[in-house]
Amino acid sequence: MGHRGSGERKAVVRAASARIGTFSLGFGSPTARQEFAVPFPNEDEVRHISDLKVLADGTVLVSSASDPNVDDGPFSSAVYNAGWLAVNGAHHAVLRLRKTDELTPLRRFTKQDDRKIEAIAFLRAGRAIWGTDDENHGGWVKFDRLTP
Numbered sequence: 001m002g003h004r005g006s007g008e009r010k011a012v013v014r015a016a017s018a019r020i021g022t023f024s025l026g027f028g029s030p031t032a033r034q035e036f037a038v039p040f041p042n043e044d045e046v047r048h049i050s051d052l053k054v055l056a057d058g059t060v061l062v063s064s065a066s067d068p069n070v071d072d073g074p075f076s077s078a079v080y081n082a083g084w085l086a087v088n089g090a091h092h093a094v095l096r097l098r099k100t101d102e103l104t105p106l107r108r109f110t111k112q113d114d115r116k117i118e119a120i121a122f123l124r125a126g127r128a129i130w131g132t133d134d135e136n137h138g139g140w141v142k143f144d145r146l147t148p
Helices: none
Strands: 012-017 019-022 025-027 030-038 043-055 061-066 074-085 093-097 108-109 117-122 128-133 140-143
Touching: 012 043, 012 074, 012 093, 043 074, 061 117, 093 117, 093 128
Parallel strands: 043 117
Antiparallel strands: 012 030, 019 025, 043 061, 061 074, 074 093, 074 108, 117 128, 128 140
């Protein structure tokens, strides 16, 4: 839960522990909150987090996207290993996201590539899927291989 950010306004990520029962799912109050901003894309209207996934080992992957608010683009985007999420002994969420100057894109798509990644999925054995919504250009799905 949180806010994706926009331009100079950083994204806000909140985390809370969850309890999974046989027929129920309960969430506690957020115990972690952190602001987050990416170094790229860095122009037009930047969504610092267009999608966020937490991997089984606690790695937090995010995609970021730039949208000039024109349905013909050009768009740019990137995928980052943003940090990690864990649960401490008191069953509280612990969130550690990297600072902007500590981030290096795992994948980077420039305005020449014209892709606006808004969905990420991480599969087994380091395989990933990037999904885009490129407005008037339609959508695009790319299978990729990486190590977060």
